[in-house]
Structures are given as structure tokens and as C-alpha cells.
Amino acid sequence: MSADDETMAVYAAEAGRYADLTGERSPELDVFLGLVTPGGRILDLGCGPGHDAAVMAGRGFLVDAVDASAEMVAEARARHGLEARVAGFDDIDAEAAYDGVWASFSLLHAPKADMPGHLRRLHRALRPGGRIMVGLKTGAGEKRDRLGRFYGYYTRDELVGLMQEAGFTVTSEVVGADAGLDGAVAPWIMVQAHA
Numbered sequence: 242m243s244a245d246d247e248t249m250a251v252y253a254a255e256a257g258r259y260a261d262l263t264g265e266r267s268p269e270l271d272v273f274l275g276l277v278t279p280g281g282r283i284l285d286l287g288c289g290p291g292h293d294a295a296v297m298a299g300r301g302f303l304v305d306a307v308d309a310s311a312e313m314v315a316e317a318r319a320r321h322g323l324e325a326r327v328a329g330f331d332d333i334d335a336e337a338a339y340d341g342v343w344a345s346f347s348l349l350h351a352p353k354a355d356m357p358g359h360l361r362r363l364h365r366a367l368r369p370g371g372r373i374m375v376g377l378k379t380g381a382g383e384k385r386d387r388l389g390r391f392y393g394y395y396t397r398d399e400l401v402g403l404m405q406e407a408g409f410t411v412t413s414e415v416v417g418a419d420a421g422l423d424g425a426v427a428p429w430i431m432v433q434a435h436a
Contacts, residue, residue: 244309244310244329244350245350245390245391247385247389247390247391248350248389248390248391249309249310250389251388251389251390251422252310252312252313252390253310253311253312255388255422256290256310256312256313256315256316257316258422259289259290259313259316259422260289260290260292260313260316260320262422263289263290263292266292266293266296267293267345267376267431269345269374269376269415269431269433270293270296270343270345272413272433273341273343273372273374273433274296274297274300274302274341276341276372276433276435277302277340277341277371277372278340278341279301280301280302280303281302281303281339281340281341282302282303282304282305282338282339282340282341283297283302283303283304283305283339283340283341283342283343284305284307284333284335284338284339284341284342284343284363284366285297285304285305285306285307285343285345286307286330286333286342286343286344286347286348286363287307287308287309287344287345287346287347287348287350288306288307288308288313288314288317288323288325289308289310289313289316289317289347290313290316290317290320290321291306291313291316291317291318291320291321291323291325292320292321293343293345294306294317294321294323294325295317295320295321295323297343298321298323302341304323305339306323306324306325306326307325307326307327307328307332307333308325308327308328308347309327309328309329309330310327311327313325314326314327330347330348330351330355330359330362331359333359333362333363333366334362334366335365335366336365336366337365337366337367337368337369338366338368339366339367339368339371340367340368340371340372341367341371341372341373341374342363342366342367342371342372342373342374343373343374344363344373344374344375344376345374345376345431346376346377346378346429348375348377348393349376349377349378349392349393349394350390350391350392350393351393352383352391352393353383353393353395356393356403357403357406357407360375360403360404360406360407360409361407361408363407364407364408364409364436367436368436369436370435370436371435371436372433372434372435372436373404373409373433373434373435373436374431374432374433374434375400375404375431375432375434376429376430376431376432377393377394377395377400377429377430378392378394378395378427378428378429379394379395379396379397379416379428379429379430380394380395380396380427380428381394381396382394386421386423386425387423387425388422388423390422390423395430397414397416397430400430400432401414401432404432404434408436409434409435409436410434410435410436411432411433411434412433412434412435413432413433414430414431414432414433415430415431416428416429416430416431417429
């Protein structure tokens with residue numbers, strides 16, 4: 242399944258504003274990086290404007306920063322000098338290539354029916370013992386926000402179950418709520434796991 246056209250159009254139009262809004266680093270990134278093999282290779286899946294990928298690179302990790310939005314990739318290159326590239330979830334076909342996968346609020350734009358396949362591909366892309374972090378908005382069903390972006394919402398048990406079915410061992414989770422690009426405060430969950 243290719244990226245949702247309406248969602249991609251929003252990110253194309255709002256790439257600069259999104260980059261300005263998302264500069265604050267998540268404490269979960271520090272936790273994640275502390276678990277990944279030092280100097281290891283990390284896939285930043287849905288890197289957006291590259292803020293997190295730049296932190297990873299600055300700490301000595303080899304970063305494969307990808308995003309389905311060409312405009313976001315351009316922001317990552319311009320703002321952080323990253324070698325980011327355009328790629329969607331279906332384009333991840335590596336096998337045992339990564340020590341970590343950082344999927345921070347990117348997979349939430351995939352149809353829920355596609356999530357099991359995406360997680361299986363990410364499990365296959367990780368080396369044995371490799372770490373993954375998945376961040377999603379919590380709730381039920383699928384819908385668009387007021388900007389037109391598509392979202393799949395998950396309960397904690399639903400996400401943990403899907404990750405376990407894909408072969409991951411969940412090790413920790415954190416929940417919160419924040420305002421996004423559309424201005425609405427939404428609850429979320431970030432789950433850490435290993436292959």
C-alpha cells in the first residue's frame with residue numbers, strides 16, 4: 242500500500258511548520274539510544290524533518306533516515322545535513338541490517354490492516370536482539386484529523402499484541418498526551434521492544 246495521498250499533501254504543504262513544531266526531543270529517544278549497540282545502524286522510519294536522526298548521528302550511530310514525504314526529506318537534508326531518502330513502509334525490505342528501528346509516530350498513518358505486515362518487515366530488518374520503538378496515538382478505529390491526515394488508532398493491548406505476533410519482546414512503554422500539527426491534544430503510547 243502506498244502512502245495516503247491526502248496525508249502526504251498535508252505534509253508537503255506543512256513541512257516547514259511541522260519541522261518548527263517538532264524540535265523538542267523525546268526522553269524516550271535517550272532511553273532507546275541507550276539500548277542500541279553503540280555505533281550501530283538505526284532505521285529512522287518516518288524521519289520527518291530529521292531532528293531525531295540528527296541526534297542519533299551526533300551520538301555516533303549510522304542512521305538510515307527515511308520518510309514517504311519528499312518535502313520532509315528535503316527538510317531533514319537542509320536542517321541537519323542528513324543523507325535522508327524517500328521511502329515508504331512497504332519499501333523496507335532489509336534483512337538483519339539494523340541494530341535499532343525508531344518508528345516515532347509514523348506507523349500511525351498506515352491502515353490498520355497493513356500493520357501486521359509492517360511489523361513483520363521491521364522484525365526481519367532487525368538483527369537478533371535489535372531494538373525497536375513504536376509510537377502511536379491511542380484510541381480505536383481509523384479516521385482523519387481536521388487537516389485531512391489519515392490515522393490508525395490503537396489500544397495498548399492491541400499494539401503490544403501485534404508486536405508480539407510479529408516476534409518482538411516488549412520491554413517497556415510510556416504514555417502521554419500532546420498537541421500535534423492540527424492543534425488537538427491526543428493521547429499516545431510509545432512501546433520499546435527487541436527482536
